Amino acid sequence: MQNFALVIEDDPDLSGIFEKALQAAGFEVETLLDGALAQKRLQEVTPRVIVLDMHLPNVDGSTLLTQIHGNPVFKDTKIIMTTADNVQAEIYRSKVTIAMIKPITFSQLRDISARLKLN
Amino acid sequence: MNRLIRLWERINAFAGKDPDVARRGRLLNVILAGIAGLGFAVLLLAAVTGTLDVKLSSIIGILVVTSLALVHINQTSVRAASLLLLVLLLIILIFSDTPAQLVSGRSSYVFFIPIAVSSLLLAPSASFFFALASTAIVAYLSYSGNVPSSPTVIAGYFFLALIAWLSSRSLEQALEDLRGINANLDKLVSERTQALSESLDREHLIAGRNQAILNSIADGVIVFDAHSRATLVNPAMVNLFGIPLEKLIGNQLQDFLHTEQLSSADREAFIKMRQNPDLVISGVRFEWGRKTVSTSIAPVLDTEQNNIGRVAVFRDISREAEVEKLKDSFVAIISHELRTPLNAVLGHAEMLREAVYGAMNEQQTSIAGRIMANSGRLLNMVNDLLDEAQMKAGKLSIRPEPFKPATLLENVRGTLDKTIADKGLTLTTEISPDLPDEIIGDAHRLQQILVNLVNNAVKFTEKGGIHVRLFRPQANRWAMEVRDTGMGIPEEETANIFEAFRQVDAVTTRQRGGFGLGLSIVKQLVELMHGEIKVQSKMGSGSTFTIHLPLETNK
Numbered sequence: 283m284q285n286f287a288l289v290i291e292d293d294p295d296l297s298g299i300f301e302k303a304l305q306a307a308g309f310e311v312e313t314l315l316d317g318a319l320a321q322k323r324l325q326e327v328t329p330r331v332i333v334l335d336m337h338l339p340n341v342d343g344s345t346l347l348t349q350i351h352g353n354p355v356f357k358d359t360k361i362i363m364t365t366a367d368n369v370q371a372e373i374y375r376s377k378v379t380i381a382m383i384k385p386i387t388f389s390q391l392r393d394i395s396a397r398l399k400l401n
Numbered sequence: 402m403n404r405l406i407r408l409w410e411r412i413n414a415f416a417g418k419d420p421d422v423a424r425r426g427r428l429l430n431v432i433l434a435g436i437a438g439l440g441f442a443v444l445l446l447a448a449v450t451g452t453l454d455v456k457l458s459s460i461i462g463i464l465v466v467t468s469l470a471l472v473h474i475n476q477t478s479v480r481a482a483s484l485l486l487l488v489l490l491l492i493i494l495i496f497s498d499t500p501a502q503l504v505s506g507r508s509s510y511v512f513f514i515p516i517a518v519s520s521l522l523l524a525p526s527a528s529f530f531f532a533l534a535s536t537a538i539v540a541y542l543s544y545s546g547n548v549p550s551s552p553t554v555i556a557g558y559f560f561l562a563l564i565a566w567l568s569s570r571s572l573e574q575a576l577e578d579l580r581g582i583n584a585n586l587d588k589l590v591s592e593r594t595q596a597l598s599e600s601l602d603r604e605h606l607i608a609g610r611n612q613a614i615l616n617s618i619a620d621g622v623i624v625f626d627a628h629s630r631a632t633l634v635n636p637a638m639v640n641l642f643g644i645p646l647e648k649l650i651g652n653q654l655q656d657f658l659h660t661e662q663l664s665s666a667d668r669e670a671f672i673k674m675r676q677n678p679d680l681v682i683s684g685v686r687f688e689w690g691r692k693t694v695s696t697s698i699a700p701v702l703d704t705e706q707n708n709i710g711r712v713a714v715f716r717d718i719s720r721e722a723e724v725e726k727l728k729d730s731f732v733a734i735i736s737h738e739l740r741t742p743l744n745a746v747l748g749h750a751e752m753l754r755e756a757v758y759g760a761m762n763e764q765q766t767s768i769a770g771r772i773m774a775n776s777g778r779l780l781n782m783v784n785d786l787l788d789e790a791q792m793k794a795g796k797l798s799i800r801p802e803p804f805k806p807a808t809l810l811e812n813v814r815g816t817l818d819k820t821i822a823d824k825g826l827t828l829t830t831e832i833s834p835d836l837p838d839e840i841i842g843d844a845h846r847l848q849q850i851l852v853n854l855v856n857n858a859v860k861f862t863e864k865g866g867i868h869v870r871l872f873r874p875q876a877n878r879w880a881m882e883v884r885d886t887g888m889g890i891p892e893e894e895t896a897n898i899f900e901a902f903r904q905v906d907a908v909t910t911r912q913r914g915g916f917g918l919g920l921s922i923v924k925q926l927v928e929l930m931h932g933e934i935k936v937q938s939k940m941g942s943g944s945t946f947t948i949h950l951p952l953e954t955n956k
Contacts, residue, residue: 293741293745295742295744295745295748295749296741296744296745296748299744299745299748299749299752302752302757306755306757366740366741368787368788368791368797369791369797369798372798372800375800384740384741384744385740385743385744385747385748385780386744386748387747387748387751388748388751388752388755388757389751389755
């Protein structure tokens with residue numbers, strides 16, 4: 283699972299870009315467009331990196347984040363939170379590895395995730 | 402009886418006559434009425450007792466008729482009637498007793514009557530005339546009846562005449578004075594009444610004018626006296642709050658604040674305002690039911706600067722508040738919803754340029770770059786709008802944490818190097834050696850400030866470069882300085898450049914693009930960090946923006 287990354291982002295364009303960026307950084311990527319699906323999938327896999335959008339259908343990002351924090355399996359998992367809301371970014375900044383405010387460019391995410399892969 | 406009283410009042414009227422003459426006329430009327438009344442009474446008594454004597458009754462009858470005739474004459478000439486009565490009295494007196502008695506006996510004193518009465522009825526000095534007449538009669542009777550006259554009696558006549566003259570004269574003088582005083586008093590009263598009525602008229606005019614002004618203004622106005630009771634309320638006030646006039650007038654503010662229309666916090670704020678009568682409040686907002694109202698309160702002072710109450714003005718700003726709210730949520734929604742698709746455009750363009758989907762030729766790469774640059778510009782504007790909206794709403798907060806100034810500059814370079822190079826400018830940075838390696842601050846917002854300032858500098862600089870310097874002007878302060886070699890800012894505009902949506906003129910807005918929000922956001926962020934921003938500029942030789950901030954470190 284050393285190179286496995288999960289992208290949880292409901293916007294198909296953005297999730298596509300994020301997927302490509304993580305692939306460019308050398309990850310094997312799985313993309314989920316729905317919070318509830320992500321919740322289910324997180325019981326089966328332990329990714330190295332999770333790109334987590336806060337605004338998701340069915341189950342929102344903050345619920346997923348609480349679950350991830352509550353499960354010791356994910357203690358080595360790096361979380362890249364993505365949001366369009368500055369205030370929300372401030373609130374969750376200390377609870378995630380990196381809080382990124384949209385717009386997030388392809389190269390930004392590619393470079394950041396590449397760095398996380400090395401750590 | 403009533404007719405008799407009316408008749409009496411009519412004969413005593415003496416309208417249009419001298420007050421002295423009228424007084425004498427009334428006195429004469431009383432005497433004549435007395436004589437006539439007495440005559441009637443005697444006749445009545447005699448008739449009842451059966452002692453009615455023909456001679457006596459005819460004399461009394463003549464007396465009564467004469468009296469009534471004199472009353473009639475009195476109406477036209479008081480003097481003639483008085484003279485006639487007195488002469489008649491003298492004649493009656495002559496025949497009232499024997500000549501001996503009249504000359505020196507008891508009856509000699511009956512002449513005192515006309516002497517005394519004449520001074521009252523005719524004139525004060527008339528007493529002397531009647532004293533003389535009485536003396537003449539007594540002398541004639543003494544001579545014709547051969548009775549020796551008494552010098553004491555004669556002296557008595559003149560002595561009485563003197564007393565009557567003196568007393569009548571002083572009485573008349575006193576009455577005259579009294580009339581003078583009365584006349585003065587009347588004049589004074591009438592003058593005062595006139596002045597009072599004029600000042601009342603003036604007051605009514607002013608009050609009417611003030612009321613007209615109050616009635617015609619659209620804002621609710623209420624005036625409280627020193628006991629905080631409402632004394633004056635205009636119709637707009639009644640309409641604004643929907644409280645009837647009679648419930649407002651005479652009541653205290655808290656009496657009509659006890660309503661569900663007002664939130665408890667607003668009500669408490671109002672009651673607090675009440676406690677300081679000298680407080681001047683301007684444009685305080687509160688919600689009244691579904692209305693938003695702005696209020697201004699000021700003390701009412703008298704000429705000696707004493708506080709004698711307060712006046713409160715209320716303006717219905719519901720529409721403005723609604724528009725403001727709509728604008729804020731519009732900006733927030735638009736900014737938020739624009740970001741996601743813009744992010745996608747930017748991402749896809751970048752992937753093309755980065756050859757994620759395979760290599761492209763030079764022109765294709767350049768086009769992808771231009772798509773990126775333009776969507777990047779658009780995104781920056783949206784971000785600025787969102788920041789501005791959040792700061793307006795007080796939702797943006799500063800999160801201080803340790804950071805390295807060197808990293809801050811590195812990030813700024815990383816963000817802007819390309820933009821600056823594209824325009825053919827240079828970016829140089831400098832960190833003063835006395836600045837600590839690590840300081841506490843919101844690195845994200847500090848970077849935003851520097852990026853905004855440098856972007857602004859780039860926008861207005863055509864050649865030369867931009868220099869960013871971090872230094873420590875004082876032991877407990879640190880500073881960021883952005884200097885450019887651009888066109889500069891006219892001096893009269895330096896005060897306005899930090900206002901939102903402001904650029905020096907419309908032409909520059911069209912040439913340079915953007916909303917003009919960058920500097921406004923910078924200023925607000927600096928203020929949130931308890932710092933200050935200054936600008937120095939000279940037309941044609943560039944501008945320098947300097948931000949001073951409190952210096953905090955972990956050590």
